[in-house]
Amino acid sequence: MEIDAFKLKKLRNYLNDEIGIYVEDNKLRNIYERKIIKLLERFDYNDFNKFFKDLILKKNSILKQEFINVFTVNETYFFREKHQFDTLIKYVLPTLDKIRPRNEVISILCAPVSTGEELYSIAILLIEEGNLIKKRDFLLLGIDIDSNVIKKAKEGIYSARSVHKLPPELIKKYFVEEKGNYRIKDFLKKVVNFKVINILDKYAMKKLGVFDVIFSRNMLIYFDEKSKRETLAIFYSILKDEGYLFLGHAERIPSDVKLFESLKIGESFVYKKNSNSK
Numbered sequence: 001m002e003i004d005a006f007k008l009k010k011l012r013n014y015l016n017d018e019i020g021i022y023v024e025d026n027k028l029r030n031i032y033e034r035k036i037i038k039l040l041e042r043f044d045y046n047d048f049n050k051f052f053k054d055l056i057l058k059k060n061s062i063l064k065q066e067f068i069n070v071f072t073v074n075e076t077y078f079f080r081e082k083h084q085f086d087t088l089i090k091y092v093l094p095t096l097d098k099i100r101p102r103n104e105v106i107s108i109l110c111a112p113v114s115t116g117e118e119l120y121s122i123a124i125l126l127i128e129e130g131n132l133i134k135k136r137d138f139l140l141l142g143i144d145i146d147s148n149v150i151k152k153a154k155e156g157i158y159s160a161r162s163v164h165k166l167p168p169e170l171i172k173k174y175f176v177e178e179k180g181n182y183r184i185k186d187f188l189k190k191v192v193n194f195k196v197i198n199i200l201d202k203y204a205m206k207k208l209g210v211f212d213v214i215f216s217r218n219m220l221i222y223f224d225e226k227s228k229r230e231t232l233a234i235f236y237s238i239l240k241d242e243g244y245l246f247l248g249h250a251e252r253i254p255s256d257v258k259l260f261e262s263l264k265i266g267e268s269f270v271y272k273k274n275s276n277s278k
């Protein structure tokens, strides 16, 4: 089977409208054509038009989810860009702790969380820091569009590569070694939550509530400009006043978007909600 360029572009545009990811022409042919053909075969389609019609009419929600899972890039690991977690723990959370009412929960959203390492890294560092969690409750939520990665995040079983940046004493404290893999201990699993959500679905996002901190690293680089701006507006709407946004090291907010103020804290760039904007 072969899929012609026109059809591949139709799929690319549909994906882009639905979830923001934009795939360039050369990657469509070189990387994704083969994967889409496999998907068609798995779902017993030998007619592309029938497949596309079922996809866009959302006749089969499993088909749509599996189609999306084909295009996501899920690379992540514990303590990736550790300096950003240090900025969170040493500067951002103590600052929020001073200004938020004593009985208020501080909420942190990882959007996207992929297989969970980022959110578990935050949980580990919060426990290690000790003082903040003695004073108040925290809510830690991770979301991702890819159902496979959310399943893995909930299972909490990681390869040696995934934990390679963690010091051995933290591995010992928070993981059980099992057949060359590392399983998150139950007490740590209990403090995090994971959900499958499309970040561009503003109704689903608003239903999550409001957050003090949003980590959104290494997703916007795959988005087109329009989806990136839409996502930033959604983040703005679900961040509390004085809330903070962390992006990946290769990601920046366009200079004409005035929703956030950029701060440099140590090695990290952090964005603070500009409460008078919009």
Ligand SMILES: C[S@@+](CC[C@H](N)C(=O)[O-])C[C@H]1O[C@@H](n2cnc3c(N)ncnc32)[C@H](O)[C@@H]1O
Residues within 6 Å of the ligand: 018, 019, 020, 021, 072, 073, 074, 075, 076, 077, 080, 111, 112, 113, 114, 115, 118, 143, 144, 145, 146, 149, 197, 198, 199, 200, 216, 217, 218, 219, 248
């Ligand atoms: C490279 S991973 C980043 C993981 C982690 N934040 C990190 O930096 O290590 C990018 C993730 O973005 C997710 N993603 C892409 N588009 C999305 C969307 N519209 N809504 C939610 N997640 C999305 C993908 O499924 C993928 O798991």
